[in-house]
Amino acid sequence: MDFNGLSLDQAPPISAPLRFFITAPVFGFFAALFLFFSDPAVLVNRFSIEAIVATHLITIGIFGFVMMGALTQMLPVLAGAKIFAVKRSALVGYLLLLFGVVSMVFGLMLNSSIVLWIAVGLLGSGFFLLISLMLFAIKGVTYFTPSIFGMMVSLFFAFSIVGMGLYLLYGYASGDMSSFHVLIANIHSVWAVFGFCGILIVGVAFQVLPMFYVAPKFKQFFEQRVVLLIGFGLLLWSVLILFVPKYLLFAKLWVATLFFAFAITVWFNLNKRKRSISDITIWYWRSAVLFLLSGTVVWIFASFYEGVSITLVALLIGGGFIMSVMQGMLYKIVPFLVWFHLNALGYMTIPTMNEMINKKVARVQFMLFITALFLFVVSFFVPWIFKVAALTFMISMAILEYNLFLAARIYRRTKKSKPDFDMSAFTTQ
Amino acid sequence: MSNIKEYLINDHRSCDHLFTKMEDQANVSLVDAKEITEAFIRDMERHFQREERVMFPEFETKTGMVNGPTEMMRQEHMQMRNLMQQLLEAIDNENKDKFFGLSETLMILLQQHNMKEEQMLYTMAQQHLGSEADRIVEMMDALVVE
Numbered sequence: 393m394d395f396n397g398l399s400l401d402q403a404p405p406i407s408a409p410l411r412f413f414i415t416a417p418v419f420g421f422f423a424a425l426f427l428f429f430s431d432p433a434v435l436v437n438r439f440s441i442e443a444i445v446a447t448h449l450i451t452i453g454i455f456g457f458v459m460m461g462a463l464t465q466m467l468p469v470l471a472g473a474k475i476f477a478v479k480r481s482a483l484v485g486y487l488l489l490l491f492g493v494v495s496m497v498f499g500l501m502l503n504s505s506i507v508l509w510i511a512v513g514l515l516g517s518g519f520f521l522l523i524s525l526m527l528f529a530i531k532g533v534t535y536f537t538p539s540i541f542g543m544m545v546s547l548f549f550a551f552s553i554v555g556m557g558l559y560l561l562y563g564y565a566s567g568d569m570s571s572f573h574v575l576i577a578n579i580h581s582v583w584a585v586f587g588f589c590g591i592l593i594v595g596v597a598f599q600v601l602p603m604f605y606v607a608p609k610f611k612q613f614f615e616q617r618v619v620l621l622i623g624f625g626l627l628l629w630s631v632l633i634l635f636v637p638k639y640l641l642f643a644k645l646w647v648a649t650l651f652f653a654f655a656i657t658v659w660f661n662l663n664k665r666k667r668s669i670s671d672i673t674i675w676y677w678r679s680a681v682l683f684l685l686s687g688t689v690v691w692i693f694a695s696f697y698e699g700v701s702i703t704l705v706a707l708l709i710g711g712g713f714i715m716s717v718m719q720g721m722l723y724k725i726v727p728f729l730v731w732f733h734l735n736a737l738g739y740m741t742i743p744t745m746n747e748m749i750n751k752k753v754a755r756v757q758f759m760l761f762i763t764a765l766f767l768f769v770v771s772f773f774v775p776w777i778f779k780v781a782a783l784t785f786m787i788s789m790a791i792l793e794y795n796l797f798l799a800a801r802i803y804r805r806t807k808k809s810k811p812d813f814d815m816s817a818f819t820t821q
Numbered sequence: 822m823s824n825i826k827e828y829l830i831n832d833h834r835s836c837d838h839l840f841t842k843m844e845d846q847a848n849v850s851l852v853d854a855k856e857i858t859e860a861f862i863r864d865m866e867r868h869f870q871r872e873e874r875v876m877f878p879e880f881e882t883k884t885g886m887v888n889g890p891t892e893m894m895r896q897e898h899m900q901m902r903n904l905m906q907q908l909l910e911a912i913d914n915e916n917k918d919k920f921f922g923l924s925e926t927l928m929i930l931l932q933q934h935n936m937k938e939e940q941m942l943y944t945m946a947q948q949h950l951g952s953e954a955d956r957i958v959e960m961m962d963a964l965v966v967e
Contacts, residue, residue, distance in 0.1 A: 418928055469933065470933075470936065471943070477840065535940050535941050535944065536939075537940060556928040599936070602932070603929070603932040603933065603936065604928070604929065604932070606837050606840075606928075606932075607840055666837065666838065666840050667840075667844060667928070668841070668845055668848075669844055669921070670845070724929070728926065728929050729925050732930070735900060740903065743922075744918075744919055744921075744922020744924050744925070744926060745921050745922050745925045746919075746921055746922030746925060747916055747918070747919075
């Protein structure tokens with residue numbers, strides 16, 4: 393029997409996930425800054441360079457970084473999946489992605505094919521390195537839970553979207569846009585949102601909702617089938633868009649229904665949670681549900697009405713749903729990691745999780761984030777609001793960074809002092 | 822026929838239940854939550870000892886794994902005992918913020934711990950000790966907390 397699942401040094405070093413977490417809001421800040429100076433009329437066209445840059449500052453910079461950080465932490469702890477040389481791999485992957493995003497942004501803005509080639513190399517090696525190591529680690533897992541299955545499927549989608557993304561970026565670098573460009577871009581974005589981020593969030597929710605809030609477990613059917621069904625729906629969607637686009641709506645309805653059901657289930661499971669304490673992370677889960685519901689509805693409507701912009705769908709699902717879940721989870725995970733690692737080092741008098749992040753400041757950050765999203769939606773109809781929205785978003789990202797940074801700083805500061813080992817076990821009774 | 826896994830999982834659920842009651846009470850009045858916090862700690866301690874004094878040694882003898890998963894679980898028990906002690910101190914100092922900060926940390930630690938036990942260790946224990954489950958469950962049931 394394999395006992396890899398339980399070893400003493402399970403948790404990866406704190407730097408491995410924390411580095412990703414602390415960097416993500418910085419990208420959010422720059423995305424907002426970039427939006428602030430962009431023309432909303434240009435951004436509405438999803439294929440404009442500005443829209444691609446802004447989107448990827450958020451999708452790679454925030455989603456990619458938070459997901460990679462979270463998986464680095466969760467795979468060993470929840471699944472006993474050991475990532476090869478986790479400390480070094482995470483650092484190398486991080487640096488490749490960091491410089492990869494920066495060169496992608498500058499490459500696109502300056503229309504420099506050399507810089508874009510560098511971006512292809514850096515992003516490709518960074519993502520493929522991390523994703524392959526994670527999938528390889530999952531291969532050794534003995535006790536497979538629905539959560540781990542979700543993470544695995546999501547990583548397969550991640551692998552594919554990175555491949556497609558590189559192909560698209562290659563198009564810009566070489567100036568050679570094939571007739572497939574738009575089609576691949578479509579599959580790339582839908583798989584990224586629903587396949588990579590969506591499935592990962594579903595898988596993680598199975599585990600964290602009961603764990604953090606003592607909410608009821610998801611129904612067995614849901615836990616065991618929904619990830620497969622979503623995956624199948626996305627494949628069906630891709631086959632249809634390639635060969636019989638007129639039936640595309642069926643696959644869209646399929647995927648949308650499953651996510652709709654997921655959102656409703658999360659809402660009711662949170663209502664039925666045994667821990668009645670409500671905190672910022674619950675608010676974020678609630679907002680995630682509402683944005684997911686509205687986003688899927690608009691996605692379906694976009695099939696019927698030409699006027700409904702797909703950018704609005706991206707805003708609701710990407711900005712609203714995915715970002716809400718991520719911020720909520722960051723507020724839980726970052727202070728817990730700081731506490732956990734300090735405790736493991738022998739420090740007993742550590743600030744509690746509540747003392748690491750000021751609740752009031754977190755609430756202000758939440759409010760600003762939600763306001764920013766509403767303003768972005770309004771700006772579709774009232775363009776001048778756009779700059780106000782971007783500015784609000786920028787402030788919310790700055791506060792998020794401030795909140796997470798303060799927690800991380802406690803780790804550094806405490807570590808500089810001497811640990812106060814608990815010696816009670818050695819005292820005479 | 823008794824089942825070690827089910828028996829210990831039941832313990833987890835009843836501790837979870839007490840935990841949420843404790844938080845609810847503390848939210849209303851921290852001082853009045855002392856009694857239920859003590860009850861929670863008592864139940865947790867009984868569960869820990871059921872494992873540490875009965876199930877873990879049986880498991881270790883049967884499988885020969887002394888420094889493996891059971892040792893890790895013991896260490897996590899110590900971490901949780903420490904946090905629970907601090908919960909009582911927070912009540913005595915009437916520090917509600919501290920109390921909820923600690924309960925938050927304890928909750929995550931506890932659930933992460935439970936998940937590992939329920940998904941892995943208990944499954945292994947039931948596989949190895951299944952034929953002696955009646956005797957082991959009886960011993961755990963009869964245990965007097967030290």
